Amino acid sequence: MNLESKYIWMNGTLVEYEKATVHFLSPSLHYGIGVFEGIRCYNTDKGPAVFRLRQHMERFMDSAMILGFRSLPYSADELIEAVKLTIRENGFKECYIRPLVYCDKIFHGLNLDATKPLIGIATWEMGSYLGAEGVENGVRANVSSFTRHHPNVTMTKSKSTGNYTNSVMAKTESIRLGFDEAIMLDPQGYVAECTGENIFLVRNGKIVTTQTAAVLEGITRDSLFTIIQDLGYEIMEQMISRDQLYISDEIFVCGTAAEITPVREVDFRNVGSGKRGPVTAQIQKAFNDAIHGRNPKYSSWLEYV
Numbered sequence: 001m002n003l004e005s006k007y008i009w010m011n012g013t014l015v016e017y018e019k020a021t022v023h024f025l026s027p028s029l030h031y032g033i034g035v036f037e038g039i040r041c042y043n044t045d046k047g048p049a050v051f052r053l054r055q056h057m058e059r060f061m062d063s064a065m066i067l068g069f070r071s072l073p074y075s076a077d078e079l080i081e082a083v084k085l086t087i088r089e090n091g092f093k094e095c096y097i098r099p100l101v102y103c104d105k106i107f108h109g110l111n112l113d114a115t116k117p118l119i120g121i122a123t124w125e126m127g128s129y130l131g132a133e134g135v136e137n138g139v140r141a142n143v144s145s146f147t148r149h150h151p152n153v154t155m156t157k158s159k160s161t162g163n164y165t166n167s168v169m170a171k172t173e174s175i176r177l178g179f180d181e182a183i184m185l186d187p188q189g190y191v192a193e194c195t196g197e198n199i200f201l202v203r204n205g206k207i208v209t210t211q212t213a214a215v216l217e218g219i220t221r222d223s224l225f226t227i228i229q230d231l232g233y234e235i236m237e238q239m240i241s242r243d244q245l246y247i248s249d250e251i252f253v254c255g256t257a258a259e260i261t262p263v264r265e266v267d268f269r270n271v272g273s274g275k276r277g278p279v280t281a282q283i284q285k286a287f288n289d290a291i292h293g294r295n296p297k298y299s300s301w302l303e304y305v
Contacts (some may be wrong), residue, residue, distance in 0.1 A: 001124070001125075001126050001127070002124060002125060003122070003124045004017055004124065005017055005090045005092075005122065005123055005124050006089065006090050006091070007086065007089050007090055008020035008086070008120060008121065008122045008123075009082050009083075009085065009086045009120060009121040009122075010118075010119075010120045010121075011073070011118050011119060011120070012074075012082075014085070014086065014089055020120065020122070022102060022105075023104075023105030024105075025105045025106075025107045026102060026103050026104065026105050026107075027103040027106075027107060027108070027115050028102040028103045028161065030107070031110065031162070032160070032161050032162025032165065033067070033102075033103050033112065033115070033160075033161070033162065034100060034101050034102045034103065034160065034161040034162075035060065035063035035064050035067055035069075035100070035101045035158060035159055035160050035161065036060075036063075036098060036099060036100045036101070036159055036161060037056045037057070037059065037060045037063075037097075037098070037099045037159060038056075038096065038097075038098065038159075038255070038256040038257055039051070039052075039053060039056045039083070039096070039097035039098075039099070039256060040094075040095070040096055040097065040256055040259075040291070041087055041092065041093075041094060041095050041096075041097060041123075041305065042094055042291045042292050042293075042302075043093040043094045043292070044292050044293030044294075044302065044304075045293060046293060046304060047093075047304055047305060048087060048092065048093050048094065048304070048305040049293060049302035049303060049304045049305065050083060050084070050087070050097065050302070050303045050304075050305065051256075051291050051301060051302065052219050052223065052301050052303075053080055053083060053303040054076070054080060054303065055219050055222075056219060056256075057076040057079050057080055057083075057099075058076055059159070059217075059219065060076070060079070060099055060101075060159075061076055062157070062158070063101075063157075063158040063159045063160060064101050064117070064158075066155050066157055066158035066160075067112070067155070067158050067160050068112045069101065069112065069117050070113070071117075072101065072117055072119065073117065073118070073119065074119055079099060079119070079121070080303070082121055083097055083099070083121055083123075084303075084305045086121050086122075086123050087123055087305050088305055090123050092123055092125065094125065095123045095124060095125055095126070096123065096124055096125070096126040096256075096257070097121065097122075097123050098121070098122045098123070098124075099119065099120070099121045100119065100120050100121075100122075100161075101117050101118070101119055102117070102118055102119075102120065103115040103116065103117060103118065104116040104117075104118055126257070128257075128258065128259055128261065129196070129255070129257035129258045129259075129261075130180060130181060130253075130258050130261045131180075134180060134261050134262075135259070135260075135261055135262075135284070136276065137262075137264065137275055137276060138261075138262035138263055138264025138265070138271070138274075138275055138276050139179075139180035139181055139261060139262070139263055139264065139265075140178075140179045140180050140181075140263075140264065140265040140266075141174070141179055141180060141181045141182065141183050141194070141263050141265065141266050141267075142174055142177060142179045142182060142183065142266065142267050143182075143183050143184075143185065143242055143245070143266070143267055144170040144173060144174060144182035144183065144184045144185075144195075145170075145173065146166060146169050146170040146173065146182070146184060147184065147185055147186070147187055148166065148184040148185065148186050148187070148192035148193065148214055148215070149163060149166055149214070150187045150214075151213055151214055156213075156214055156215060156216060157216065157217060159216065166184075167195035167196060168195075170182040170184055170195050171195040171196075174195075181194050181195065181197070181253070181263075182194060182195050183199065183245065183266065185242065186213075186214035186215075187214070189241075189242075190210070190239045190240060190241060190242075191210055191240040191241070191242065191244070191245065192210060192214045192215050193210065193214075193215040193216065194253050194255075196255050196257060196258065197218075197253035197254055197255035197257075197258045197261070198210070198215060198216070198218040198220070198221040198253065198254055198255060199240075199251065199252075199253050199263075200224070200251065200252050200253070200254065201240065201244065201245065201248040201250070201251055202248060202249050202250035202251070202252075202277060202279045202280070203244075203247070203248050203249050204249070205233070205234075205279075206233070206234050206235075206236065207228055207233050207234065207235045207236070207279070208235070208236050208237070208238055208240060209221070209235070209236075209237055209240075210237065210238075210239070210240055211237045211238065211239060212237070218254065218255055218256075219256070220254045220255050220256055220259070220260075220287075221254055221255075223287070223290070223298075223301065224254055224260075224283065224287065226298075227283060227286045227287060227290065227298075228283060230286070230297070231282060231283065231286060233279070245266045245267075245271075246266060246267070246269050248271055248272065249271075249272045249277060249279075250262065250271065250272050250276075250277035250279055250280050251263040251266065251271050252280045252283070252284075259284075259287070259288075259291075260280070260283060260284045260287050262275075262276040262277065262280045264276070
């Protein structure tokens with residue numbers, strides 16, 4: 001993954017990649033004060049198109065409100081146009097998009113009202129987050145020793161930068177143990193989500209996923225609800241116990257970065273046959289058709305650049 005591009009949009013101006021810097025005394029660096037989004041642009045027969053751009057920008061604004069910013073210097077509509085401009089000027093046909101609210105260099109301690117929110121948008125070329133082999137053959141996961149956030153501690157519906165320390169610790173632990181990803185439990189001991197993905201289980205032809213109280217309400221997750229039902233499967237939200245992971249026929253995770261990735265093993269136990277299952281493969285294909293503009297049923301999800 002190469003994060004470099006020609007330009008990064010910063011506060012209304014396209015800045016050369018090397019000059020897109022933030023001051024050392026920004027409270028975002030010291031206290032993790034900021035919010036971000038992860039968005040993807042895909043190439044289609046009609047040109048590059050951003051997947052569910054407006055929904056991502058609306059969540060971006062919601063994240064800022066949840067964290068406590070009273071207002072942002074740009075509207076969702078202005079940021080949507082800024083995303084398109086940044087993609088065009090960098091000449092990307094497919095890319096990952098990272099809008100970020102961060103704080104100016106004024107250092108006033110732990111008072112959000114004493115700082116000023118600024119916004120940047122970066123784009124870069126990126127394949128599947130969990131790797132092409134993982135998309136085909138599935139990844140290995142373990143149940144993390146780290147617990148997912150309590151909903152009333154750092155707010156699970158905001159993609160705030162500080163929240164992801166929790167993900168970094170869990171992911172690093174899993175990688176060091178030889179796994180590809182961590183599955184995190186909520187404070188009550190039920191399955192929550194992975195470090196950057198929502199999780200789905202397939203058992204006896206039915207698909208279940210976690211309730212949203214303790215997890216991020218993923219936009220890919222929301223898209224899959226529509227796709228799964230269109231494919232004729234029953235899908236339910238329910239509390240999921242750790243041992244239900246072990247006896248699933250299939251498990252897959254989803255997110256903007258990971259897209260749809262099967263899980264072939266959890267805690268040294270094979271999931272189903274130990275490889276990508278047929279339901280997961282079918283959902284992957286339907287999702288890939290949607291994001292690349294090959295199914296007109298989902299054309300409203302695409303914002304052309």
